[in-house]
Amino acid sequence: MTTWPLLAQEVNAERIVILGWGRAILLQFAHPLVAAGVAEHSRFAANPGLALDRLHGTVSAMLAFTFGPQEAAIEAAWRIARVHDRVDGVLAEPVGPYSSGTPYSAHDPSLLAWVHATVVDSTLLAYERFVRPLAPAERDRYCAESRGMEGWLGLEPGTLPGSWGELQDYLERMRHSGQIVVGETARRLARQLLWPVLPVWLRPAARLWRLASIGLLPAELRAAYRFDWRCRDQLALVVISRSIRATLPWWPPVLRFWPAARAGRQDWPRSRLSWPVEDHR
Template identity: 55%
Template sequence: MMRESWSIVQMVNAERIVVLGWGRAILAQLAHPLVAAGVAEHSSFACDTWSALRRFRATVDAMRALTFGPPQAARAAAARIIRTHARVQGRLREPSGRFPAGTRYSAHDPALLAWVHTTTVEAMIAAYERFVRVLTPEERDRYCQEASAMEFWLGRPSGYLPRSWGEIEEKITRARQDGTLVVTPLTRQLADSVLSPPHPWWLAPSVRFWRWLTIGLLPDWLRAAYDLTWSARDDERFERCLGAIRWIWSRLPAIVRTWPEARSAQSGALPPEGMTRVGVPR
């Protein structure tokens, strides 16, 4: 059981199972044409099985270091993210939604960083609530507030990341309504690589389950944007599956449920006040 003095970010991120929500976050991020262009031209995750696994492992390691690691580990993880972002820049080759061809993109763009952060936080909370327990409105707001500490680690001025669940929802709704988000053929191609990553034949059952679980975790609007089929029967099966996962997960020992760094941090010193950390999938 987590210590009451733990931050809400540490409590949520400690659960290994919340990484299953990252598919939801990535599909929401790819719906932004500038994010999709950056991923298509500067990421190798869709190349083969090992590239996908290396990228996933690097992202998990960064999250663990930023959330639970000592300051030097968090600084090193943040530095790696900043170096990676520095390489991700270019121009749209074709018009996408309201963005004309030639529009510049950069992973250092505050608006794009805020979109990636927003969708990541939203997906982490959604996954925790589906697999572990429902958070109170106050806990949701605290998670958003604490997660905004990424401004410090990425060297950004205070105030550009959302600090409440209401701001998260408002930002996503505004992006949907103002034409920012559009699912293009490129986006669908990248999404296919997320839902069905390259894999050897013996991993096919796991990949099919990952695809089905990720589609089930998507909000209705995102599922519709990608034209992903989801029936009422799928919904019933999905809810039964979630119920089974929650029941099993709640009975597993901490050594299985939580990251090693989380267990070490739980028994050791907590980060200084105001220095709570949260990782961001790249």
């Protein structure tokens, strides 16, 4: 059995966990200020054909932060900071509790916390769905390790949830706060995310991505997005999930793990996720 210095490395090493990222992005779009920032400033919104480029960039950043080397992590943090520098504006129309003209910024700690929480929650959900169940202490450990992103994002210590309980409490507060509202911008972005223009050979993978993204969403958000989700879709997700989880231990490493994880898992210090980034922005 492979051992890893950090639980975050064990979890993030698995390629299959990417099936949870669509859920995370849909949760992010459900915050009107995040949706506005993506719609107005992202190349993805302007050209759905860039979905693969966006996904590749996100995966590369995740691997850089988790497996390094340090220079790669610093470069990834610098790229994220430069993108965030360009993302600020105001809502063009009212959505939920937000009036037209409400300002937004990708450097807003509250928006960064929401994006981070959706990624952590969805990653753990996908890992447990497709790889193996985690003990409560392991969920806490992953959240605590992921909190090291505060330094990379320039956030104050304690901004991000440091345990599974804190994460779930935060998500529950957000759910009841009225801030999470699926507007028309979110629905348009969701269509571009789930039905991108892709080569024929990638369409089966896109169908699996779409099934997981919609199926793993909370039911109330699935309804808010107006997704068509039938009993046969739920059955298909259950069957595919069980099949992947049952066969995953026999997948060859080249298929199961990201290359950076296979190459670097023995070389990382335990403090790997908490190198500061402020001086490199």
